[in-house]
Amino acid sequence: MTISARQPRSPPTITEDEYAKFCEYFYRKTGIQFQDTKKYYVERRIADRIDKTETESFRDYFTFLRFQASGEELQHLVNSMTVNETYFFREDYQFEALVKGILPARTHNRSQRDPIRIWSIPCSSGEEPYSIALSILERWDQADNWDIEIYASDIDSRILNEARTGLYGARSLQRVPPALLSKYFLSRGEDSWQICEDLRNSIDFSLVNVVDPMQTRRFRNVDVIFCRNMLIYFDDVARRETVEMFYELLSPGGFVCLGHSESMSRMTSLFIPRKFQDTIVYQKPSKAE
Amino acid sequence: MALLRAKPSAPPESLPAAPGDDRASLLANLHSPEPAVRRGAARALTSHPEAAMALCDRLDIETSPSVRAVLFTVLIRQESPAVVARLLVHLRSDDAALRNGTIEALQEMRGTVTPHVRDLLDDPDSDVRIFAVNILGALCDPETPALLVDVLRHEPHVNVCAAAVDALAEVGTPDAIEALEALRTRFGDEPFLTFAIDTTIRRIRGG
Amino acid sequence: MSDTTPQASGARILVIDDGITMRLYYRTVLEAAGFTVEEATNGVEGYEKAVAQSYDLLIVDINMPKMDGYSLLRAIRSEAAIRSVPAVTVSTEAGPDDATRAFQSGANFYLVKPVAPQALTELARLMAGGRS
Numbered sequence: 001m002t003i004s005a006r007q008p009r010s011p012p013t014i015t016e017d018e019y020a021k022f023c024e025y026f027y028r029k030t031g032i033q034f035q036d037t038k039k040y041y042v043e044r045r046i047a048d049r050i051d052k053t054e055t056e057s058f059r060d061y062f063t064f065l066r067f068q069a070s071g072e073e074l075q076h077l078v079n080s081m082t083v084n085e086t087y088f089f090r091e092d093y094q095f096e097a098l099v100k101g102i103l104p105a106r107t108h109n110r111s112q113r114d115p116i117r118i119w120s121i122p123c124s125s126g127e128e129p130y131s132i133a134l135s136i137l138e139r140w141d142q143a144d145n146w147d148i149e150i151y152a153s154d155i156d157s158r159i160l161n162e163a164r165t166g167l168y169g170a171r172s173l174q175r176v177p178p179a180l181l182s183k184y185f186l187s188r189g190e191d192s193w194q195i196c197e198d199l200r201n202s203i204d205f206s207l208v209n210v211v212d213p214m215q216t217r218r219f220r221n222v223d224v225i226f227c228r229n230m231l232i233y234f235d236d237v238a239r240r241e242t243v244e245m246f247y248e249l250l251s252p253g254g255f256v257c258l259g260h261s262e263s264m265s266r267m268t269s270l271f272i273p274r275k276f277q278d279t280i281v282y283q284k285p286s287k288a289e
Numbered sequence: 290m291a292l293l294r295a296k297p298s299a300p301p302e303s304l305p306a307a308p309g310d311d312r313a314s315l316l317a318n319l320h321s322p323e324p325a326v327r328r329g330a331a332r333a334l335t336s337h338p339e340a341a342m343a344l345c346d347r348l349d350i351e352t353s354p355s356v357r358a359v360l361f362t363v364l365i366r367q368e369s370p371a372v373v374a375r376l377l378v379h380l381r382s383d384d385a386a387l388r389n390g391t392i393e394a395l396q397e398m399r400g401t402v403t404p405h406v407r408d409l410l411d412d413p414d415s416d417v418r419i420f421a422v423n424i425l426g427a428l429c430d431p432e433t434p435a436l437l438v439d440v441l442r443h444e445p446h447v448n449v450c451a452a453a454v455d456a457l458a459e460v461g462t463p464d465a466i467e468a469l470e471a472l473r474t475r476f477g478d479e480p481f482l483t484f485a486i487d488t489t490i491r492r493i494r495g496g
Numbered sequence: 497m498s499d500t501t502p503q504a505s506g507a508r509i510l511v512i513d514d515g516i517t518m519r520l521y522y523r524t525v526l527e528a529a530g531f532t533v534e535e536a537t538n539g540v541e542g543y544e545k546a547v548a549q550s551y552d553l554l555i556v557d558i559n560m561p562k563m564d565g566y567s568l569l570r571a572i573r574s575e576a577a578i579r580s581v582p583a584v585t586v587s588t589e590a591g592p593d594d595a596t597r598a599f600q601s602g603a604n605f606y607l608v609k610p611v612a613p614q615a616l617t618e619l620a621r622l623m624a625g626g627r628s
Contacts (some may be wrong), residue, residue: 015496024516025459029538030309059462059495066460069399069429213332216486234398240362247355248328265541269563270355272571273544280548359625384563393561409535419588420559423514448609455515484524487519 014043014058015053020064022046023288031266032234037175037189045080049073056260071235078232086127088134088168089175093279094257095135098224101276102255106223119219119249120226121210123152126163127172128226129203134180151219153208164205211241211286221251229261231267236259253286312337319347327351328359341367345375354386361394368398373405380409380420392420396427403430410436415446422449426456434460441468451482458489468492500622507624508532508550512542512568513557513586518571522555522616531624539563543571546578553624556603558587558594566601573602582623 014022019039027033034042046058054075056059065073089095106116120129129152136143154160169191173181185193208215210230225246231239246256247270256271257279258264264271264282271282310333318330330346334340341364348360364372379391385448404426409421422440425433437460440453450472457465469486476482509531511522523533534551536542538564546554554572558565565585574577585603587594598606605619 017491018495021492022458063462067429067431229583237362237365240358240365244328244332244355244359244362248325263541263544265536265538265544268358269540269567270358273540273547275547280544289355369502385558385566389559389561389564392559416559416588423559451517451610452515455517479610480613481521484521486574488517488520 007027014046015258018058018062019043022058023223025062025066026077026081028053028266029064029236031186031263032049032078032081032261042081045077045169046146047078049080052075052076071132074234080167082229084229086124087172087174087231088127089131090127092175093129094226094228094260094281095131096139097276097279097281098132098257099135099140101274102257102281103136103142106253107142107146107206108253112145112147115149116224117149117151118226119222120152121208122154122156122227122230123160123163123205124154125159125168125172126152126166126195126205127168127249128152128228129163129205130166130199132226133199133202134176134184138180149204150202151204151206151222153206155207155209157207160205160207161241164200166196166200168193210245211238213245216245216249222249223251223254225250225254225256227256229262231258239267243270247271247288250284252284252288254284256284258282304496312340316340316343318402319343320409324353324356327356328354331356331359331363335363335366338367338369340470341369342375343374345372348375348379357390359385361390365394366396368401370401370405373398373401376407377405380417381414387463388420392423399429402428403432403436407436410440410444418444418446418449419452422452422456426452426460434465435463437461438468440463441465441472447476447479447482450476454482454485454489456494461489461493466493506530506532507552507620508534509555509620509624510534510551511551511555512536512539512560512565513555514538514560515557515610518557525613525616526620529620531620539565539568542568546572546581547575550578551581553620554581554583555620556583556585558585558598560623568596569598569602584619584623615628 019042023034046061050058050061053061053064055064065077103116118132120132124130129150130165133150135150144188152163154163167188173193181193184196184199186196188194227246231242234242243264252258256264264273270273273280274283298318299438300448315330315333315337318326321327321330327347331344332342344360344364344367348364348430350356351360359440364376376391376395379387382388406421406424409417412418412421422437425436434457437456441450444450444453454472457469469490473483473486509526511519511533513519513522514537519535519537523535526533534545536545538561542554542556543563556565556568563571565587569583569585572581572583582604583602584605584607585598586607586609587598588609595606604623607615607619
């Protein structure tokens with residue numbers, strides 16, 4: 001065969017064994033686990049990365065990925081495998097766990113003068129911290145008895161301003177029941193609703209780079225941290241540093257809620273997994289030093 | 290909606306005075322009776338690579354899991370041949386948590402681990418050799434697959450060979466297959482190892 | 497790994513081991529004997545799964561990342577909802593203290609690697625039984 005220009009390639013085939021090898025590696029590095037039903041989706045994205053990296057086959061690509069010291073390709077892969085969307089009441093079972101399990105646990109035998117602190121990081125355009133506020137107001141019967149402080153932080157100042165403004169379209173609001181929409185939102189023209197001023201003012205928004213200890217020092221004695229779908233984008237060491245920082249900022253017995261495809265088990269053993277309402281959340285031991 | 294406090298007062302409490310950021314007080318704080326102070330000191334020493342040996346000294350005697358976790362994390366950031374050498378001592382510890390924490394920390398390191406760990410492949414203790422294989426198998430160092438193949442050729446202990454076979458299921462390339470086949474001949478009466486070898490060859494060939 | 501004894505009817509076993517080939521070996525042997533097998537790749541993940549779902553038997557490696565087998569068993573034995581699940585530890589260590597250490601952490605049985613398939617299925621039948 002003579003050397004010729006590269007032929008347009010058909011998508012490389014990935015065998016069952018290669019797929020299994022890939023999934024185990026990807027899980028170990030990111031904590032993201034794929035169901036067998038996702039095989040086609042995963043294969044398509046791997047094929048795309050094989051193409052972009054100009055590697056010749058799955059085997060070549062995997063070797064490149066596995067031995068790249070910078071971890072850059074792994075980041076590309078994570079980005080291509082994850083959908084970063086946010087909307088009100090996304091992964092609602094966690095807000096259910098908050099009001100049914102976490103808050104009752106945090107308020108048991110506690111002085112009502114002691115405020116409850118909840119931190120949403122990254123808060124993106126605000127859907128998550130507002131969902132937390134709405135869940136507490138609407139679904140926690142003890143809400144009136146406590147002072148609740150909700151902090152919301154993101155590294156991106158532009159998106160943080162969106163969160164402060166609180167304007168949302170129908171797509172963001174698809175899970176908001178009409179009764180809540182009319183109670184807490186104001187119509188601002190076609191396909192645009194703004195969350196009411198009281199709620200906007202009740203949340204403390206701040207620009208925070210989570211890996212900078214100076215920027216996270218102001219958070220202390222936090223009861224619940226919502227940190228969903230952020231740590232998957234970090235490398236192993238940054239992930240360790242971040243969860244250890246969470247440990248520091250939480251009160252003993254405080255909780256961390258991660259995204260549904262994430263697990264603390266790949267990062268640290270400092271927290272105890274707890275099951276609330278069919279979801280697993282992570283608790284700092286109440287006798288923690 | 291009075292329940293949500295409007296504009297929570299910014300810093301929840303006045304911050305504790307910045308812990309003595311000078312190196313001397315940080316080093317002293319590594320031995321504070323308070324675990325939180327020790328963690329804070331260790332973390333603050335991340336930017337002081339010259340404090341690495343002091344962190345290793347603390348790790349030698351530290352028993353609190355949360356402080357150990359932070360010490361390991363900081364030492365990963367401060368990777369150096371000296372740090373690696375100090376950590377390797379804990380592979381012989383009776384404390385399983387300390388041993389495994391050490392293995393994980395070494396697995397996270399980048400460039401300086403392989404030569405030290407390679408020496409442990411000849412250690413008289415088969416468990417230490419297994420740990421060495423576990424560490425090598427997780428590194429990004431492209432030299433490791435060949436070292437693991439060497440283990441298959443020379444290692445007498447079945448469990449050390451099994452650990453190398455397991456690591457090669459992820460990092461093995463076709464040039465490992467011959468040594469895997471030879472190992473099957475050597476340990477043909479060992480069902481688990483035969484199974485592991487078949488699995489690894491399949492993973493390398495892609496089916 | 498063929499087997500002529502009656503199949504265990506679906507008893508659920510959680511295998512907790514950081515070795516890829518080890519987990520697959522347990523799965524293959526135990527599924528052939530009729531068990532339902534799930535896997536965890538380290539001690540914390542094992543604990544997480546044991547909390548989230550119920551199992552008839554845990555097979556626990558000793559040397560694992562994040563949380564070793566002894567610590568895992570101590571954690572499980574101190575959590576009311578899951579403390580009574582039977583557990584076997586499997587270790588490469590065969591020193592005189594290792595069995596003691598396993599039992600003290602809450603293991604019901606102790607195996608040394610490499611584990612023969614017959615020993616594994618017999619023990620699983622004995623400890624997990626069969627659910628119909």
